[in-house]
Amino acid sequence: MSLAEPPLHEVGDAPGGGEADLTPEPALHRALGLTDHELEEIRARLGRDPNDLELAMFSVMWSEHCSYKSSRSLLRTLPTAGEGVVAGPGENAGVVRIGDGLAVAFKLESHNHPSAVEPYQGAATGVGGILRDIFTMGARPIAILDALKFGDPADARTRHLVRGVVRGVGGYGNCVGVPTVGGELVFHPSYASNPLVNVMAVGLLDERDLTRAAAPGPGNLAVLFGSTTGRDGIGGASVLASATFGESHSADGAKRPTVQVGDPFAEKLLIEASLELIGERLLEGLQDLGAAGITCATSETADRAGTGIEVDLDAIPRREGGMAPFEVMISESQERMLAIVRPERLEAVLGICRRWGLPAAVVGRVTDDGDVTVVSRQGVGESGTPRELARIPARALTSEAIVYDREARPPTHIRRAPAPGAPELPHDGLPERGMDPGAVLVVLGEGPLREPLRERAKALGVADALLLPGRAGDIVPWLERAEVFVHPARWEGFGLVLLEAMLARLPIVASRVSSIPEIVRDGETGDLVPPGDAGAFAAAVRRTLREPELGRRQGEAGLARARAHFSETRMAEHTLSVYERAMRARPARRPERGAGGGTSAGSVLAPPRRDRTAR
């Protein structure tokens, strides 16, 4: 092992240092996976050029993995508020109130790439990471679930991946004492080179134990506890593991795999120590270290509290020597936690960590300047003034990281669309195409018309707007995606599908035939048109699609009507009332049939008990 000190670059150094400019190597920011545009954005946020360490910190925090820069704008559209929501987006896990002062914390996360590289450790550390997100909130993890998708099981590599991933999830969970209680397993050729490994953890907490991942109170201490920090998983969040970077900045150039290795025993100790620290009310905030390591934990906690954190690089316990500052700051060594502690509680906190056999150290303090600062005495001696190696506004790394509004377009095979038609429309009656580009006709079910329909759509040049998925076991997901339900029947006995569509709040366009007018109120819950009149169908569908408010109103009216008139109870009551009316009529006629009673049909046909029937 070389004992040479890694070179230090102070704030204000040019990117890559002076000598880098003389070499033909690609610019450092590109080697780190940052685009030229992103470098400009970083300069704009700092008001100057970043140095190498700062650039490394940005590169991991602005990675897709940490910043969700491409999906954030879409994720924001998801519903997150509600009566029972105790903690929503922005924290480590969602928390929902379940009564009796209790709440559940849960989170789902993918660990696809690491699992494709090293299935056992990839999956295991996925479980470790998701468990930390749960107990960081103050919840005791009680269950793990997994959703796994692999390629063809006949393929040897797929079998290797399945075996490793399943064992990784189960092995890690078993060791920390949290059972894997459910999940799903899907095989499809499209996952051959890209398995999906999603793990979920659920935890239970007393609402009073809810803990935030924030760093409030300037002057409070940042305590790192759990495993020591090493070179494993350097830049796992980005493409940082570049040879160029390693050779020029790391003392020994040694690189561990970017897939981390899990230690479930350490995790178990972390769970118990963390929950004890929380239960004893010793913490101001708690954050686990995952992707982007200390950089992520300090910047996120500071940003949430509107504070800053000064990190004392030399105080971070390491498992190997000669680590460069950037390696320490972005290492993804597993099973580590960052606690924010009031100075007067430090001894109690360190005592609990000691009791659980966990290394713990004060690695920084909360400041009021809003910056994540990295300082070190390396190279200046014990007595010298610490050097500032990096200074970045916490929010520039997290909440104000770059966000992209990526171009979005529907897949080409459903780009253009004809009007919704119907399997039984006359051949000459298919409505003109393009009446609502983007609309897609989905015909569910299996039958002799399926292939002729497909052929005809092809002949008309609208095959790309017709989906014939065949038999759908569960039609609810289809109904949920639909905007209008079309039922061009020639006759109809009752039409359960209409009720299902109404219960899914869909406006309906249907034939005015048989029983349908009894179910669909024309103009109120949908539109009725003459059976077989394709033009009328098209016009009605077009109107509904172009007037979403009309569709919404009709959908709501349909739902109300289905509930009021066609619920199980209501139908049973209707049926029963018919019997009751019939029965009431009987005794009135009985005297006419002569005195003496005897058996009558009426007494044999006793009405069913109402309470049983109505159930």
Place this chain on the structure above:
Amino acid sequence: MVFPGSNCDRDALHAARLAGMEAELLWHEDPDLRGSDLVVLPGGFAYGDYLRAGALARFSPVMGAVGDHAARGGLVLGICNGFQVLAEAGLVPGALLRNASLRFEHRWVRLFVARHDTPFTRSVPDGAELRLPIAHGDGCYFLPESELDALEARGGVLFRYAHPEGNPNGSARGIAGVLNEQGNVCGLMPHPERASEALLGSDDGMLLFRSLLESAATRLAGMAA
């Protein structure tokens, strides 16, 4: 008993309390057993078990006190990892090897109860089989052939895996749980504490905990008399 890495400690505490015991958690570094009549070594991965299951835990500060407690006739129950610790500490005979399948095995099994005159099984009805879950990688019970005969001869085999599920891990003679010579220390691989309520799939495990409660009470009454 809580070793670092124990993960069935809270389950055992729950089952003991459900049986009517006054129960609390003991700490591996504290040799004070606080006057316990029964010490339960729970399942889990004591000290991570990265070396060999139970190999480190036997050296923990509390194990001396557990040995003294056993020598005085005190009751000790080792479940799964607790069984492995007892075997490593020499408090019960035998060793637990890697499962014959070389895989982690977890499933419900049926246990044949060989004796009903022990502190662990006195409440188990004659002829009753216990339905309990197993979950372990190293549960294959091993003892040299000659010693197995001696073990059987002295009534040291308390539980055997029964059909239809059979022997899940390749244990010698289907042995799932054994007794020490004095009959006050028992180790078994299946988890009675995970079968403490019908809601969990079985409450057969409570038969063991209730047996132990009665045994402790009888022993106390005997001492007082």
